Amino acid sequence: MARDLSRRELMHSIAAGGLVVAGTMTPLSSLLAYQDPKAVRGAQAPTAAGARTSATVVDGKVIQPRRELEILRKTGVLVVGGGPAGTAAALSAKRLGVDVTLVERYGYLGGLATGGLVLAIFPLYGGNNKPVILGIGEEFMKRLDKLKFGIVERNIAPDYPTIDAEAFKYVLADMVLASQVNAYLDCWGVDAIIDAKGSVRGAVFESKSGRQAILADVVVDASGDGDIYAAAGAAFEKVKDNIGLDSRIGNIDIEDLTGQNREHVTGNRDKIQGGRPTRGTPVVAFEGHVGSPTPAPHTNWINMKGPVADGLDVAEVSMLELKHRRALWNNLEKVRSKPGAEQAYLLETAPQIGVRLTRLLAGVKKLTLQQVKAGTKFKDVIGYSGGSPEFQIPYGCLIPAKLENLLAAGRCISAEMQVAETTRLIPVCWVTGQAAGIAAALSIKDRCKPRDVDIDKLQSELRQQGAFLG
Amino acid sequence: MTIWKRPPRLYVRLAFLAAAILLLWSSPKLLVQSSMFVAICSPIASRSISAGIGIGLAFAGIALLRSRWFCRYACPMGLLLEGVSRIGLKRAAWWSRLPQLGRYAALATITGALVGYPVLLWMDPLSIFSGIFAIRIAADLISGILAGALILLSLASGTVWCSHLCPLGGTQELISSVRLHFQIRDKTSPGLQGIAGRRAFIALATGAGLGYWAQRARAMQSKSEFLRPPGAVAERDFAGICVRCGNCVRACPSKIIHPDIGSVGLTGLLAPVVRYEKKYCREDCIACTRACPTGALQPLSMDQKRAYVIGEALLDASLCLLALEEKDCDACKRACPYEAVQIHWDEAQYVAYPIIDSHKCNGCGACEVACPADPIKAIRVWRITNDELRITNYKNRRD
Numbered sequence: 001m002a003r004d005l006s007r008r009e010l011m012h013s014i015a016a017g018g019l020v021v022a023g024t025m026t027p028l029s030s031l032l033a034y035q036d037p038k039a040v041r042g043a044q045a046p047t048a049a050g051a052r053t054s055a056t057v058v059d060g061k062v063i064q065p066r067r068e069l070e071i072l073r074k075t076g077v078l079v080v081g082g083g084p085a086g087t088a089a090a091l092s093a094k095r096l097g098v099d100v101t102l103v104e105r106y107g108y109l110g111g112l113a114t115g116g117l118v119l120a121i122f123p124l125y126g127g128n129n130k131p132v133i134l135g136i137g138e139e140f141m142k143r144l145d146k147l148k149f150g151i152v153e154r155n156i157a158p159d160y161p162t163i164d165a166e167a168f169k170y171v172l173a174d175m176v177l178a179s180q181v182n183a184y185l186d187c188w189g190v191d192a193i194i195d196a197k198g199s200v201r202g203a204v205f206e207s208k209s210g211r212q213a214i215l216a217d218v219v220v221d222a223s224g225d226g227d228i229y230a231a232a233g234a235a236f237e238k239v240k241d242n243i244g245l246d247s248r249i250g251n252i253d254i255e256d257l258t259g260q261n262r263e264h265v266t267g268n269r270d271k272i273q274g275g276r277p278t279r280g281t282p283v284v285a286f287e288g289h290v291g292s293p294t295p296a297p298h299t300n301w302i303n304m305k306g307p308v309a310d311g312l313d314v315a316e317v318s319m320l321e322l323k324h325r326r327a328l329w330n331n332l333e334k335v336r337s338k339p340g341a342e343q344a345y346l347l348e349t350a351p352q353i354g355v356r357l358t359r360l361l362a363g364v365k366k367l368t369l370q371q372v373k374a375g376t377k378f379k380d381v382i383g384y385s386g387g388s389p390e391f392q393i394p395y396g397c398l399i400p401a402k403l404e405n406l407l408a409a410g411r412c413i414s415a416e417m418q419v420a421e422t423t424r425l426i427p428v429c430w431v432t433g434q435a436a437g438i439a440a441a442l443s444i445k446d447r448c449k450p451r452d453v454d455i456d457k458l459q460s461e462l463r464q465q466g467a468f469l470g
Numbered sequence: 471m472t473i474w475k476r477p478p479r480l481y482v483r484l485a486f487l488a489a490a491i492l493l494l495w496s497s498p499k500l501l502v503q504s505s506m507f508v509a510i511c512s513p514i515a516s517r518s519i520s521a522g523i524g525i526g527l528a529f530a531g532i533a534l535l536r537s538r539w540f541c542r543y544a545c546p547m548g549l550l551l552e553g554v555s556r557i558g559l560k561r562a563a564w565w566s567r568l569p570q571l572g573r574y575a576a577l578a579t580i581t582g583a584l585v586g587y588p589v590l591l592w593m594d595p596l597s598i599f600s601g602i603f604a605i606r607i608a609a610d611l612i613s614g615i616l617a618g619a620l621i622l623l624s625l626a627s628g629t630v631w632c633s634h635l636c637p638l639g640g641t642q643e644l645i646s647s648v649r650l651h652f653q654i655r656d657k658t659s660p661g662l663q664g665i666a667g668r669r670a671f672i673a674l675a676t677g678a679g680l681g682y683w684a685q686r687a688r689a690m691q692s693k694s695e696f697l698r699p700p701g702a703v704a705e706r707d708f709a710g711i712c713v714r715c716g717n718c719v720r721a722c723p724s725k726i727i728h729p730d731i732g733s734v735g736l737t738g739l740l741a742p743v744v745r746y747e748k749k750y751c752r753e754d755c756i757a758c759t760r761a762c763p764t765g766a767l768q769p770l771s772m773d774q775k776r777a778y779v780i781g782e783a784l785l786d787a788s789l790c791l792l793a794l795e796e797k798d799c800d801a802c803k804r805a806c807p808y809e810a811v812q813i814h815w816d817e818a819q820y821v822a823y824p825i826i827d828s829h830k831c832n833g834c835g836a837c838e839v840a841c842p843a844d845p846i847k848a849i850r851v852w853r854i855t856n857d858e859l860r861i862t863n864y865k866n867r868r869d
Binding site: 118120122158242244275276277278279280281282284285286289291292302303304305306307308327330331388421422 | 817
């Protein structure tokens with residue numbers, strides 16, 4: 001290249017090349033190592049202005065003009081969402097040698113497990129306390145095992161592990177960098193790209209680089225909210241659930257929190273009465289919640305259930321972000337009035353709000369509570385959820401009833417709400433993520449639709465990657 | 471007695487023992503109901519009748535003709551104790567001078583039953599025999615405590631139980647004395663006069679008095695915490711009508727029914743109580759209600775059982791992991807088979823906790839078993855002290 005390429009131009013050329021030789025493109029990780037040696041601090045030369053496509057007001061309505069979108073990349077498997085399901089999907093798919101692109105809306109990986117401060121890794125065990133969730137989730141935890149203050153309460157069912165959010169962010173960043181998965185952060189999936197037949201061909205993203213497209217052979221919708229399948233017109237059930245905001249509190253001097261001393265000694269717990277409670281609304285006056293221990297010393301995490309709200313309504317979510325943070329500070333003031341906790345401080349409120357359930361896919365199969373209670377076995381089982389009792393998850397729950405070239409993973413898969421209350425949990429998202437990633441890669445390798453993936457191959461590859469299928 | 475008669479009697483007794491064990495296995499309530507002592511006292515005490523007592527009444531018919539035939543041929547407990555007494559100490563029968571207390575026990579129990587509390591019904595030997603089989607591996611030995619006491623007694627003092635103490639034996643004597651009374655030609659027989667008199671009067675008065683006192687005592691125990699299995703009649707009657715046969719303990723697939731020691735007091739000793747430790751009272755099970763020979767547990771249909779209020783689940787929010795914001799726990803809500811538990815967001819306190827719909831909760835204990843709070847569960851099933859409330863809830867639910 002004779003002249004210096006701008007970063008954007010370089011991406012252009014790579015994306016264009018990718019169109020010709022998909023799967024053999026330069027991995028983005030080489031881009032990540034790219035440093036423009038002539039980058040100059042200060043004023044930059046203006047870039048050529050494209051066609052004006054700003055929205056305009058026509059007869060009082062806001063109109064977005066038709067416009068061509070810049071193609072950011074062409075890839076094999078496009079994973080939208082870098083939470084537990086998305087990271088599991090991307091890393092697992094990459095192991096089959098296909099080109100994988102992972103796009104995440106926040107500036108870190110791990111979703112609610114890191115940025116949501118949902119530090120409890122639950123449910124990992126079956127009714128008999130046997131671990132039923134292995135695979136990539138177990139790999140993550142084994143990585144955390146090696147980190148100081150990375151994870152506690154491992155392998156002591158029925159108690160379940162608590163992780164450190166920063167340790168997990170590190171593990172995921174390291175694994176994604178090493179895997180040569182192409183990752184874009186601070187990049188929000190906002191629309192699906194569909195072809196004339198209505199099949200998914202990729203997704204549209206918004207970032208500081210503007211509105212851009214990523215073309216893909218298969219899309220894994222790990223957005224949590226099913227944003228991509230909803231945009232592509234797949235059928236789904238909309239639900240509301242509680243929305244809270246977790247937080248961490250530091251300098252809690254009540255106990256040794258390094259995992260050596262597992263005794264829970266919290267402000268309220270030492271007042272155990274055990275007498276007959278009254279009916280109806282509890283008469284307890286809560287005196288400040290200190291939550292429960294994390295791997296980090298003198299640091300607790302506080303769970304918040306929050307009210308039932310619409311996680312797809314920006315006004316409701318915004319109001320809760322504000323109210324929750326105000327409440328967390330008020331809680332801190334109460335905590336400080338407890339003996340031994342005078343020096344406590346609010347270490348952090350979770351960067352992302354704890355939306356639990358919004359959209360549930362209408363899939364080829366819908367996992368029902370009845371099936372779960374009956375311990376139904378599926379021929380297309382792709383993994384287990386922990387619980388009492390544990391239950392199987394079929395591949396059909398990841399496939400939209402009609403939409404092609406897309407698989408759902410994580411909390412937005414096809415399940416009744418009472419089942420989704422379990423399948424939305426972090427370890428189960430690892431399970432459905434890993435299965436969706438492998439299935440997407442297999443559909444590319446075998447040149448078939450995701451719904452036609454050979455189940456035996458899928459299961460054998462899952463087992464190969466350490467997953468537990470019973 | 472000629473020598474040739476002995477082996478056949480043993481065979482008959484062994485055949486009855488085999489039949490008893492077979493019954494325990496197949497239809498346990500029939501074994502206890504074949505005791506005429508139970509067959510007479512239970513219907514009086516519970517003011518209800520069931521077909522099963524026909525066997526006991528048939529044996530009562532035999533007793534009318536031949537007193538103590540049941541003891542000599544049919545009673546499995548008698549066979550067991552006789553066998554035990556043979557290996558025991560061969561002491562002088564110090565007790566042979568005692569009056570035959572069994573018949574007074576039977577009298578007292580019958581009058582007690584009339585008052586509503588059959589005071590010594592728990593002494594029924596077939597129930598005690600049945601209780602032995604309620605001892606389970608790794609469970610408590612309490613079910614067999616009465617049988618154990620009788621075995622020790624037989625080891626030390628021979629057959630004192632059978633000849634002098636057993637109320638079932640006493641019942642047969644009472645029945646046969648009725649016959650003797652009307653056999654005018656047998657002038658030497660004491661007939662009813664033989665059991666009438668001061669002792670009988672004392673027994674009658676004691677039975678009535680104890681029955682009355684026991685019911686009062688039970689009413690005063692309203693503050694203690696315990697739960698009865700589903701189908702249990704009103705608490706003031708329950709422990710009297712229950713014969714402690716252990717059938718319900720044995721029938722329960724969840725092993726949550728235990729013979730009580732201590733939580734109900736003296737009058738409720740060994741009567742069944744429910745404790746939720748590892749399992750709960752399943753929504754698809756009516757086994758215990760079908761195993762009770764006396765109607766202390768009324769037989770329930772599946773719908774009736776689901777509606778039957780064992781107790782009420784109550785939450786101590788100061789122990790609740792969700793309310794303390796220690797975990798995002800909703801184990802109780804998930805576990806409840808009746809959808810009686812919901813997670814409620816308390817906007818004023820800015821905290822969530824489970825609330826229990828008392829119109830849906832029947833106290834099955836699924837939430838208590840599921841609750842991870844340690845060492846004391848945050849949600850537990852508590853006794854509904856007011857029987858009327860319990861029964862009203864039950865009736866409302868069935869409508």
